[in-house]
Structures are given as structure tokens and as C-alpha cells.
Amino acid sequence: MSELVDCRGLSCPEPVLLTREALQHEASGKITVIVSNAVARDNVSRAAESMGWQVRVEEDGEDFKLHMTK
Amino acid sequence: MRDRLFIIIAGAVTGLLAVILVMQGNPANMGFCIACFIRDIAGGLGLHRADVVQYLRPEIMGLVIGAFATAMWVKEFKATGGSSPVLRFILGMLMMAGALIFLGCPLRMVLRLAGGDWNALIALPGYVFGVWLGTLFLRRGYTLGRSQDQSTVNGYTGPFIAVILLILLLTTPAFIFFSEAGPGSMQAPLVLTLGAGLVVGILAQRTRLCTMGAIRDLILFKDYQLFLGFAAITVVAFFGNVVTGQFLPGFAEQPVAHIDTLWNFSGMTVVGIAAVLAGGCPMRQLILTGEGQGDALMTVLGMGAGAAFMHNFGMAGSPAGVSPAGQWIVIISLVLLFIIGAGNIKMRSLSQAKTKAKAS
Numbered sequence: 001m002s003e004l005v006d007c008r009g010l011s012c013p014e015p016v017l018l019t020r021e022a023l024q025h026e027a028s029g030k031i032t033v034i035v036s037n038a039v040a041r042d043n044v045s046r047a048a049e050s051m052g053w054q055v056r057v058e059e060d061g062e063d064f065k066l067h068m069t070k
Numbered sequence: 071m072r073d074r075l076f077i078i079i080a081g082a083v084t085g086l087l088a089v090i091l092v093m094q095g096n097p098a099n100m101g102f103c104i105a106c107f108i109r110d111i112a113g114g115l116g117l118h119r120a121d122v123v124q125y126l127r128p129e130i131m132g133l134v135i136g137a138f139a140t141a142m143w144v145k146e147f148k149a150t151g152g153s154s155p156v157l158r159f160i161l162g163m164l165m166m167a168g169a170l171i172f173l174g175c176p177l178r179m180v181l182r183l184a185g186g187d188w189n190a191l192i193a194l195p196g197y198v199f200g201v202w203l204g205t206l207f208l209r210r211g212y213t214l215g216r217s218q219d220q221s222t223v224n225g226y227t228g229p230f231i232a233v234i235l236l237i238l239l240l241t242t243p244a245f246i247f248f249s250e251a252g253p254g255s256m257q258a259p260l261v262l263t264l265g266a267g268l269v270v271g272i273l274a275q276r277t278r279l280c281t282m283g284a285i286r287d288l289i290l291f292k293d294y295q296l297f298l299g300f301a302a303i304t305v306v307a308f309f310g311n312v313v314t315g316q317f318l319p320g321f322a323e324q325p326v327a328h329i330d331t332l333w334n335f336s337g338m339t340v341v342g343i344a345a346v347l348a349g350g351c352p353m354r355q356l357i358l359t360g361e362g363q364g365d366a367l368m369t370v371l372g373m374g375a376g377a378a379f380m381h382n383f384g385m386a387g388s389p390a391g392v393s394p395a396g397q398w399i400v401i402i403s404l405v406l407l408f409i410i411g412a413g414n415i416k417m418r419s420l421s422q423a424k425t426k427a428k429a430s
Contacts, residue, residue, distance in 0.1 A: 006423050006424070006430065007423060009153065009218060010213060011213070012283070013286065013287070013290065018418070022420055022423075022424075025420075036148075039146075
């Protein structure tokens with residue numbers, strides 16, 4: 001069960017800020033970020049990938065679960 | 071790589087259309103100005119009575135409708151809202167106040183630069199400074215809170231308002247004001263102004279173009295994607311102006327501009343801070359409105375109200391400079407922005423976001 005970070009409903013660029021902080025401190029190499037819009041999905045994915053993480057997007061209703069592994 | 075190319079194209083098209091719009095009748099160096107145009111719409115509706123700036127600018131309606139149609143098409147439309155609506159309204163007012171002091175939103179700022187208006191060279195560092203100040207709040211956990219899903223009616227409201235404004239423009243009822251002189255009387259033909267708005271609305275929705283994000287992301291993340299779009303607008307508009315003879319360099323007697331260094335700088339500082347705290351530059355707010363974000367619509371409504379206040383109380387800048395009342399507004403705006411920023415720091419934290427995830 002990976003760590004979950006809820007970024008739903010947050011304005012740009014808060015999902016990216018939270019994700020970067022989470023990725024910097026995550027020791028387990030597994031984290032899931034939840035966002036609620038396509039812009040956050042794209043921006044957070046890009047941010048994680050730029051930090052060397054792999055991102056898998058899962059649609060969950062109207063939200064997006066971004067499963068990240070390093 | 072493909073995203074970067076796309077946003078460069080989006081910026082290039084925006085810059086090109088801006089040059090064409092001016093050639094075909096828009097005020098000089100004002101192919102697009104989100105602040106001026108919302109102010110003109112406020113005037114058209116009689117919310118202020120500055121009779122040289124009253125016109126229902128179709129570029130604004132086009133941006134919203136173009137973004138709306140695109141969002142619907144790619145299934146990114148989502149009716150949301152409820153994130154500190156009052157503060158967003160105020161931020162919109164403050165964003166407009168700063169822009170009307172400088173006489174341009176950030177988009178017009180780069181278009182003025184591309185036209186040789188060197189006063190924009192003073193404003194640009196002011197804007198960057200403001201964005202930087204805004205990031206200080208972001209880094210300390212500033213947030214206006216989470217938005218929630220809203221009913222579809224909420225999401226359609228912004229696009230609906232845009233359509234109504236378009237109908238009012240086309241039917242010219244007696245209660246709508248149309249400037250007979252000054253910038254409000256200068257416009258390119260409707261097919262161009264509306265068409266350009268629609269095209270940029272589509273491109274800006276797809277590429278997330280944002281003049282504030284362009285600076286902010288460089289500062290926060292060293293991410294230059296949005297900046298590419300921002301630069302493309304400027305570079306293409308510059309070349310377009312040179313080729314069409316619209317590049318007229320200088321400080322003095324620039325069109326719809328003044329040479330007040332301190333207030334050009336600080337007016338755009340206000341815009342920079344407000345845009346960061348509101349999550350988007352003026353144009354981005356219009357695009358987000360088209361995507362169904364009630365929070366962005368609140369900001370846009372605030373911009374309209376701010377424009378009305380600024381002109382009713384003689385605070386807006388003019389080619390003659392900035393009145394004492396306008397100078398006070400800049401200072402008051404900075405104080406209010408500080409209060410809004412500081413009052414909402416530490417509202418966001420990673421631990422809170424993790425706890426919330428576990429709870430849901």
C-alpha cells in the first residue's frame with residue numbers, strides 16, 4: 001500500500017508543490033497522488049518524471065490517481 | 071517535446087494575431103489586453119462612465135467560448151468552485167487595479183514591448199518581482215483551499231455570460247455604451263476580433279498558456295515550458311511589428327501608455343502578486359472560466375468590478391500618468407495582497423494532504 005497524497009481541488013501550482021515535497025521525502029519508492037483535473041494530472045506527471053519517477057495514470061471517476069514508482 | 075512545440079506555436083499564433091488585430095483597427099500595441107478589454111466591457115455595460123473606454127470586446131467572449139468549446143470537446147470541462155470565492159473576487163479587483171495603473175495586463179505588457187514601448191521594459195521586472203513575491207507565499211503553504219464539484223449550471227455560467235455579451239454587442243440595444251472616440255472606439259472587424267479570441271482560447275486551453283506561470287514555474291521549479299509560450303508571443307509579435315512597420319521604439323508618447331517609471335513598475339508588481347495568489351494571469355482566468363471553474367469566474371467578475379471602481383474614482387492610469395488616487399491604490403493593493411497572502415499561509419501542508427487521503 002503506497003503513501004497517498006490528496007491534491008484534489010487544489011489550484012495550480014499546489015498539486016505540483018505537494019508532489020515534489022512528497023517525492024523528495026519518500027523513502028519507499030512508491031507513492032500515489034490523487035488529483036481532480038486534467039491540468040494537474042499533466043503537470044504533476046511531468047514534475048514527477050522530471051524527478052526521475054515513473055508515473056502510471058489511473059482514472060477514478062472524475063479524479064486521476066497517479067501511481068508513482070522510483 | 072511535442073508539448074513544447076505546441077505551446078511555442080500557440081504563443082506564435084497569439085503574437086501574430088495581436089499584430090494583425092492592431093493593423094486592422096485595434097488600438098496600437100493592443101491586439102489583446104485582458105485587463106483593458108474587461109474594463110471596456112464594464113464600460114459598455116455602463117458600470118463606469120469613462121466614455122473613451124466603453125465597448126463589449128469580442129476578444130474576451132471569444133477566449134471564454136473558445137476555451138469552453140475546446141474543454142467540452144476534449145472532456146476537460148468540469149464545474150467546480152467554492153475555493154475562497156470572496157478572496158478571489160478581491161484578487162481580481164487588485165489584479166485589474168495594478169494593470170490599469172500600468173495600462174496593460176501582462177499579455178499587453180509583452181505586446182507593448184514587442185511594439186517598441188520601452189515603458190514595458192520597466193514593467194516587466196516589476197511583474198517578475200511581483201511573481202517572485204507571490205511564490206514566497208506559495209512556498210510557505212499558501213492556499214485558498216480546495217474547490218468542490220458544483221452543479222453543471224455553475225460551470226456553464228461563465229460561457230453563458232460570454233454569449234449574452236456577444237448578443238448585446240451584435241444587437242446594440244440603447245442601454246449598451248459604445249465609445250465614439252478614444253481606444254474604446256477602435257476595434258478591428260468583428261470576424262477578426264471574435265475569431266482571434268476563439269483561436270487563442272482554443273490554443274490557450276490546450277497548452278495551459280499563462281503569462282504568470284511562465285515566470286513562476288521558472289522561479290519555483292526551473293521549468294520553462296510555459297515560458298516558451300510567453301517568449302514566443304513576444305518574439306513573433308516583435309517580428310510582426312517590424313515587418314508591418316508597427317515597431318516604433320521609445321519611452322515617450324507611446325500609444326495608450328505613460329512614462330511614470332515607479333508606477334509602471336509597481337502596478338505590474340501588484341498584478342504579479344495577485345496573479346500568483348489567484349492561480350493564473352488574467353488570460354488564464356478567462357480560459358479556466360471556460361473550463362467551468364467558478365473560482366476563475368469569481369476572479370474575472372472581480373476584475374470587472376475593479377475596473378469600474380478604478381474609473382469611477384479616477385484611479386486608472388492615463389497617458390498623462392497616474393493620479394494621486396491611483397498611487398494610493400497601488401499602495402493599498404500591496405497591503406491587501408500581503409494580508410491575503412499571509413492570512414492563508416500554512417493552510418496547505420503535505421501531512422494534511424496525506425491525512426486527507428487516508429480519511430477518504
